[in-house]
Amino acid sequence: MKQRKLIVASALFAAGALALTACGGGSDSESGSDSSSSAAVTIYNVKPENPLIPSNTVEVGGGNVIENLFRGLVRYDPDTAAPINAMAESIESTDNKNWTIKLKAGQTFQDGTPVTADSFVKAWSWGAYGPNAQKANYFFAPIEGYDVMNPADPDGEDGPKKAPTPPTKELSGLKVVSPTEFTVKLTTPQSFFPVEVGYSAFYPLPESFYADTEAFGKKPIGNGPFQMISGDGDTGFTLQKWDGYKGEDKPKISKATFKTYTSDAAGYADLLAGNLDFMDQVPPSALVGNQYEKDLPGRTINKAVGIIQTASLPQYDDNFKNNPDIGKALSLAIDRPTITKAVFNGGRTPATGWVSPIVDGYKAGACGEFCTYDPAKAKEYLAKSKFKGPFSFSYNADGPGNKEVAEAICNSVKNALGVKCDAKSYVDFSTFLKDRSGHKMTSMFRTGWQMDYPSIQNFLEPLYATGASSNDGVYSNPEFDKLIKQANGEEGEAGLATYQKAEALLANDMAVIPLWYQAQQSGYSERLANVKVTPTSTLDLIDLTVK
């Protein structure tokens, strides 16, 4: 009697389980995107940290979406990273300081309103206005009138006095000449200005933005090839091709969904199962032994992107101040080829300079002999240096692979120089950045740079100019500053040559040691064809097709 009950119970349970798996299996076969060619292309994304306003988006989660919703004055060619006129008809200057920008006629936003000079001028002023607290605010710094709109706090961050309200809400350097023309006056000459304005902070905004910025941040109205039809940061955004787009880069697909994932492991599992179409960077676990190439045969892209990793030495610390020998010794002691092979399995390329190979003006070997592995020479330089160690390498432990890198670097230094070297971990990026920006480092520390726009200037000036915003090591070389300023005013090849001269100076001082360039390992599903990765490390949605 009892036995029969047990058999019945387990049979019922098994039947129930089977029924449920059938449900699970059923929904699996239809999956997140159905298999017809008009279905959306699903792209891996992370949750945006900010509202989707161009001047407030400085991270990947939001950036991936808005770069398809908007078109700025220029866009970057997905293959060469060269700037191509998008909304602009021409961007011209005779002195690299006063620019005349003419817009193409007849361009509109997705709500029907025209794209005019005001769309740009008002948007840039709004972004530059200090109290609006836009995160990409500093991109407008070169424009005249910026300082007035961002008065400094009179007694610093911690003081009770607040910075005064700026007297004006408009950048004095911007003037509208006609609905399709406006002029820009910069504070110093910048020959790379036509490249810089392609950055997302410079996108135009429709008039409807100013009426309700909060609603706009949830569902932006752009002027780009795609419009947002639904979604939110937590689950993802669905974009549809906008038929009213008049630019020449019209997409071939009709729908794209940027699906938000909480972890890259889940995204990779979905990619393998066919529920996700594109993942810009496969998780480190899939890189081991090039596993991702075996999992996705013929469906991977390993492309260099504009990212470089470096190790900085604190120039405010007595041990490292005015001590180029110590930087050279350490640089010669780091075995880049072995480390990139062992830790990254080829996902990184040993750096030979401070500039990424994908930008114009890149010249291999700026670092010279100092970026090769030579323990004997390293010891020579160490002997010359006034500080002989021990060393440490500070890093943030929440980045994948950071711990292995730090330990590998320290081991290399230990073996080559015979001195102690400790990998010093900070629990997360926020804690690390606090000490790094607060100039509390005592030895080597991890730094890196991802380019904002494809220009050699972007790899040099924001990092190594005196007082630059990302110059965490407080490196200062007046000669370098002079060359940079000169190069900013020069055109074409002459400008590039001057930038290269400035880069060469970095090798003499060796305050920042170049480590490696980064490549991105992307994977995609069987549905996609013509898959290209843009210079901003995203999926190019224009040439993409669905099989």
Next chain:
Amino acid sequence: MARYVARRILQMLPVIIGTTFLIFLMVWALPGDPFAGRCGQRPCSDAYIQAETARLHLDQSLPVQYGYFLGNMLQGDFGTVSNGDTVLHQLGRAFPITLKLTTVAIGFEIVLGIGIGIIAALRRGRFFDRLTLLTSLVAISFPVFVIGFVLQYIFGVRLGLFRVTVQSGAPWQDLIMPGFVLASLSLAFVLRLTRASLLETLNADHVRTAVAKGLPRSLVIRRHIVRNSLIPVVTYIGADVGVLLGGAIVTEGIFNIQGVGGLLYHATKLRENATVVSVATVVVLIVLFVNLLIDLFYAVLDPRIRYE
């Protein structure tokens, strides 16, 4: 009984205030610059830092900050997150999903854990018993993410029986595998606990009397043995609800569930105090409530227990 319940509910209040203040204190004391990394690669502009400091009252002392937070909370304003969303909206989105996941997990624990535990106890020493003891030991010793990844790969990617990740909105059938993975550790414990408790009761005098009286075996099991053995098991499950609700962050990451765990993790990383404390408050509330229910349930299980 009513007085007991009322007293318990009143006792919840100081517990909630105390725990939320402690959590507020801990997040506040976390080292690190709350604005680090918020503005891309460059430090945030003075204007942004000023605006955010004013909004979050970061320049005030801790008791004042907590006072602002409490005051706002009582008015229904739980704060705003950096991406413009309100904390309440985020909670409203994440909590139902985690509650669903927790329900599935608890369901597995109760049905499989207690069910198999009972059977194992009744067939002590036999093959079934040894088998369940072995598998439960395996479930206890494997970390949950190993179980999660392995099951996801085998049953999801390779065999295609289950969805690999959970769709937005978390429909019930998607949550079967994640719920099972989440429950696996507790299931093993519930199983063993039930089995041990049952074995103890099997030798009790009142059971021998019932059998001697001539009651059918199934009735003895159902009415006398199981009911008496369930008290420790039910206590454990009640405590487990709190653990599961706090955010099964690893499991949520593996299956892409937009639940409380991921919310808490990101909020802590970004030092979003409002989110962390709000989530903690709700979790504490639910845990206290569930434990109250469990305590009342004892009276049902064991009529000798009386509350006043």
